[in-house]
Each structure stands twice: as structure tokens, then as C-alpha cells.
Amino acid sequence: MPDVVVVGAGMVGAACAYHCARAGLSVAVVDRAGVAGGTTGSGEGNILTSDKEEGPEFELGLYSRRQWLALADELDGRTFELERKGGLAVSLDEAMALDLFRTAASQQIQGIVAQVVSGRELKSLEPHLTPNVSGAVYYPEDLQVNPMQAAARLVRGARDLGAEVWLGVDVVGFIRSPAGDGPVRGVRTNAPDCPEIYGDWVINSAGPWAGSLSSLAGADLPIEPRRGVILVAERLPAVVHRKVYGADYRDTVISGGAGVVSSPVIEATKSGTVLIGSTRERVGFDQVIDASLLDHLARAATRYFPVLEDCSAIRYYAGFRPYSPDNLPMIGPDPRVPGLVQACGHEGSGIGLSAGTGAIVADLILGQPTGIEAAPFRPERFEEGR
């Protein structure tokens, strides 16, 4: 019988499974679709420290980045396209440039490498960037991975350590003992060949669906889907070198409004296609997008990279980020339901924060001290003080 049942084989579930398996726990992974079938497959693969500033998410970001580099050593980062490409925050506007520099100064104090760049240095970092830049800060520590390959690599890593992997299997309920409101002892599924998967711990890494999964166990989690749309431009020979963000990217991510917010994030993938983001909308799980959104993304990208005007967009994709009301993920055993461990609510930072989340979850399950303070992420915090 597994010690741990991980529900959700996205990036966060894959990292939890791998860290638990490596710590010596026996693991089962279950996903109703496949590996990286949800949010993980519809993002960009960011591992960023540039978009954070002080506080628990910042600490988790730094810790998780270190965990990612360790994973890249252990499992050969080239197999999931880990690139130390660096990020470049760019402002085309004087006022916003000042804000950019202020943020950089505060990040430097926290130990992040943030270099104000201009002129020839900026040109060598990003030769095709518009000359109309009011200010730019380079973050050499920002990384990128191919999130689908990374999730697959970690699931395979867990399986190599003995984990069972059940794909195409939907979790429909929890096994509790004593029945009713006793501790969780596993999950019930819709699959005839594994109707019940037992485990002392069930990890909820169901991304934007984590709230519905948790409510099957009677523990509410205020997670909502937030849609992000990414436009993909045709393969180009090395036009965009770094991750290039508009100076307002951070505000987009942390804003909670229901309307569309958008801010340019432009980067090339290993295969040469260019990903153009980013948008955030709270529209439930609706996949149908307004075409004007694509127009808006394309126009914004060409303001930063005029050379993109002559290239074609080849597709777009929309995905759902698990939005948490206080912009912090929920990580750790949920005291409301003994045996249930939450690992969800990472919004658009799930790839970057996954490796650290997996390490913390494994430590908490084993009763070991965690690498960073985990209390700010306690899943029951939304019910406190009610």
C-alpha cells in the first residue's frame, strides 16, 4: 500500500511525487487525464525571482529555484530544456521605469541579482528590442523549462523509484476511516481496475480543480480558475533571447479583478517559436476567447520587438491558473481533514514554485524540518478569524 497518493500529475503533483519517492515514501500518482494535461501544459515554464519582492512567496521562489537546480543536476536538466536564459524587465514609459528601478533596488537588498542595463549592454542582451526603452533591469537568475517535459521527467523519476502511475483515472471521492469524517485513507476512483487507491496521505495537487477535489473531503479551498492566453508566433531564428517582461507584469499577476488585465511577456522556446503573453481573466473554465485579445497581445509584442511585425502567429492557447485570494499557495497537511495534504493555489507561478513545494510537502509528511518557513502557506488560513 502506498504511503502517499498524489492527485494531479501536473508540475506540482509531479514534484510532490518525485520528492516523496526520493525521500523513501511509496507513492501512487493519479490523474484523470494525463501528465501535464491541464494548467502545466498551457503556460510558459517560468522559474522567476524577478517577479517577486519580499515576503513568503519570494522566499518560496528562491528556495524553489535552488530545488530546481538540484533537480536539473539529478535528472539532467537538458531533458526538460532547462535554460539559464535570464529575464529582462523593460519599461517603455518613464514613470514605470522609476518603479522598475525601485523594485530592483529592493530586490538587490534581498539578495537577488538585478542589474540596471542600458545602451550597448542592453543591445547585446536583446539585439532586436525596440530602441524606445526608458529603463531595463536584467535578472540573470531567471530560468525557463519546458513544463510538459519537466512534469513528465519527474513523474518518470518517481516511477523509477517505484511509484505507481494511474493516468486517465478520475478521483471521485475519499476513503475515510472511520467512514464519514475520520482521517483520509485513500481515494475512490471511476476506474474498474483500481476503484480504490489506499494511502496514509492524499496530496491535492489538482491545480485549478483543487477546490472541487478538496470539497469532496469537506474542506473548502478558495481556489478559482484564472484564464491566461498565450499567442504563439512562428519559428524564428533567435530574435528573442531572454524572457522579456513589460514593467507591469507583476501587477498583472497580483491583481485580483475580474476584467481582463494584460501585460507583455515575450520569449522564445527552444524550438524557436515565440510565446507572447500574458493575460488574466476570471471567466470560469471557459475556453472560448475573444479574438481582440490576440490582437492586443500581438500589438503589445510588436511595440517591444518591432521585428515581430513581419512574422505570423500560428496558434494560441488558453489555460487556467489556480488563483488564490491572498496570492499565496496552500501547502501542507490540512488540519481540518487529517491525511489530506494541500499543494495547490500557485496561480501563474506553479512551475517555478513546484520544486520547492514538493520538497516542503515531503518534509512535512515525514515530520522533518522544512527548508523554509511553511506556516504562511497553511491551507486552513482562510477560515481563521471567521
Place this chain on the structure above:
Amino acid sequence: MKKPPTGAPGPPRPVESIAFEHDGTAMSAGPGQCLAAVLIQAGISGWGIGVDGRRKGVLCGMGVCFECLVTVNDARNVRACVTFPSPGDRVVTQVDAREELPEK
């Protein structure tokens, strides 16, 4: 009642053989043959080189995946599966290898 449409939609397809070249070799497209079909018929199944150095050819075959790209008359990223060659076209293998980023 409406009459059914008489012709198939889409661009007009060539009705005669078309001579073009692929990587310097003379090729001939039959009536209505797209570039990918001509190349496959000539025994060439991988006509692009991806970032991993491996040969690439048709994947979806319907213009969606952008895997079968070739360079035609110096224009990059032409989809072989939805392109009909024109007389005298110079079709060239497209190499997608990107240079490594300098460490900074």
C-alpha cells in the same frame, strides 16, 4: 431548396505537372499535389532539421502543427502540407537550430 455547391472550396489546384527544385534536385509535382506529397513520393520523409538536429516532416498533414516547414524562394516557415509548388520554385531544407545563448 438551395443548390449544392458545384466545386470544392479552397485555392485552385494546378492541373498540369509543375517543375521545381528541392535542395538543387529537379522535382515534378503532379496535378493537385502539395509539396509534402511530392517529397514523400520521391522518398523524402524528413525535409527539415529541427533544433535537436533530427529530421522533420509531416505530422498533422493539415496545416495546423507547423512541423513540415521548408524555405521556398528564400521565404522561411512555408508549410509543405498546404503549399502547391509553382513552376521554378526553389525549395530548400530549413534548419531550425538556434545558436546557444551566451552566458551572461
